[in-house]
Amino acid sequence: MMEYRKARPDEREAYIDLANYAFKIDFESVIPKVYGKDMDPSAMHMVAADEQGRLRAQVAVYPEPMNVGGFPLRAGYLGIVSVHPRARGEGHMKVLMNKWLEEAPQSYDMLVLYGQRQRYEYFDFTLGGVRIKYTVGQDNARHALNDVSIDGLSIRPLFEIEGAAAFAGKLNDARPSFVQRDEQQMPFVLTGLEQRPLGVLDEGRLIGYLVVGKTGKEITEFAMENADDIPRAMKAYLAHAGTDWLSVLAPEYETELNASLSRFAENYAIETSDMYHIFDFARVLEAYLTLKHRTIGLAYGQFSAILDGQPVTARVDENGVTVERSALPGAGEFTKQQAQKLLLTPHGRFMEARVPAGWFPLPIFWYMADKF
Known part of the structure; x- marks a missing residue:
């Protein structure tokens, strides 16, 4: 008889092993904000356990309290949807998803996930939100940023810089909308999903940071203390990375970032942001x-x-x-x-709906560092 329930603390190794086996990655290193050595995320995991107590499937929800335009919002990011290969096709994922959807309204205003569209439409998730993706290349820097000086700027690993965690927390909390990030966890948050946080320094003083993907060709988070420094930081990072082209992801509501990038980017695309x-x-x-x-x-x-x-x-x-x-x-x-x-x-x-022009879609966006 299969038992569907929350995971116990003594099952920590078992549910991490199941996730590692299903996804072929090491979750303790890939998502340290959740699975770091001192973490106990057991209560986040809904599991299917067989009569021998073996975990055959799991679905987890990571709590992400938000501040959206000064309004508190209770969000949860759903992930780690994994089924043991020998238990596939037995309906465990469906049961666990539905159990979460029955329980979640008590704690959350909405759930978020990233996954195959039709798979999660069965559970009433909708692909949407707004993400703007800019493409910037060396030619853009050479021409549009020709008069922009990067003298004195340097790029260094963010958490090699004293006070970086507090600085990153301050910039995050200054955004018009943000997931609350614990300062002590900031190094784990910004290095999750194989990302690299880089500090931008001006004459040795930290003035902003970038979070880049594994290849260094995608900036998933661009945060500067002063918006006037965005072109300088962009030109400096292009020189630092030595790549011909890179992309920059931005939420629609960060107007200063978009205004700056739009002045010199080669192109842009408006995309969806999660389900x-x-x-x-x-x-x-x-x-x-x-x-x-x-x-x-x-x-x-x-x-x-x-x-x-x-x-x-x-x-x-x-x-x-x-x-x-x-x-x-x-x-x-x-x-x-x-x-x-x-x-x-x-x-x-x-659709046949009376809506004032421009109200929808709502500008919902998730930074890569806040995903699960």
């Missing part, structure tokens, strides 16, 4: 409409609907954003998948 399952539509709407209103800007107007059985009315006027848990007479009704498609993608324009 989302919303439990509390009113809270998610209020958080991200507020964020968008304070950064990108929103047209005045109102939107009223019943989203997955939850009535909401959102308004934007001279006083800002307000969201009520009620719907106006005649408000449209949408299933969870329809509601998430409307809020999280640009495809709402193909």
Whole structure:
């Protein structure tokens, strides 16, 4: 008889071994913020254990409390979906996913994951959000940044620099939207998923940092104390990396970063950012409409609907954003998948919904360092 339950602390080695076996990687080194030697993430793991107590499958949710435009949001990142090869096809993943989805609304406003679209649409996750991907090359630096001086700038491994963790925490907390990061865990957060955090120094003083992927050709996080230093840091990193081309990922709501990159990047693409399952539509709407209103800007107007059985009315006027848990007479009704498609993608324009221009998609974005 299979038992579906939370993992016990004494099973730490077993659930890590199962994940390593299924994904063919070493999770203790790849995601140290969760699986570091002194961590006990047992309560995050929902497992399937057979009669001999062997773990045959697991699904984990990593808590990620957020601040979105000054609004607290409870998010969880779902991952480590793994099934032992000898137990595949027995339905364990489906049971564990559904158990999490039954339990999660007590603790989370939404869950996030990265995975194959149709696989997780069965569990009412929707591919969406907004990520802007810029392409920058040596020719851009040579011409558009010709007059930008990088004298005095240097690039060094971030955590070789004194005070780097506190500095990175300060820049993260200054963002319009951010996942809360513990300062003591910052080296593990920014080195997860085989990333390399690099400090940008000006005459030896730390002025910003970049997080780059394994090959060094993708900047997954670009944080500068002063936005005017973004072109200098970009030109300095291109020289440091010695690569012809690289890409830079940015959230839509970091307007100074986008304004700077857009002035010299060769090209850009607007992409999706992960998959989302919303439990509390009113809270998610209020958080991200507020964020968008304070950064990108929103047209005045109102939107009223019943989203997955939850009535909401959102308004934007001279006083800002307000969201009520009620719907106006005649408000449209949408299933969870329809509601998430409307809020999280640009495809709402193909739906019969009365929405002020530019409100959706909501600018939801996840930095690589915060993924699980």
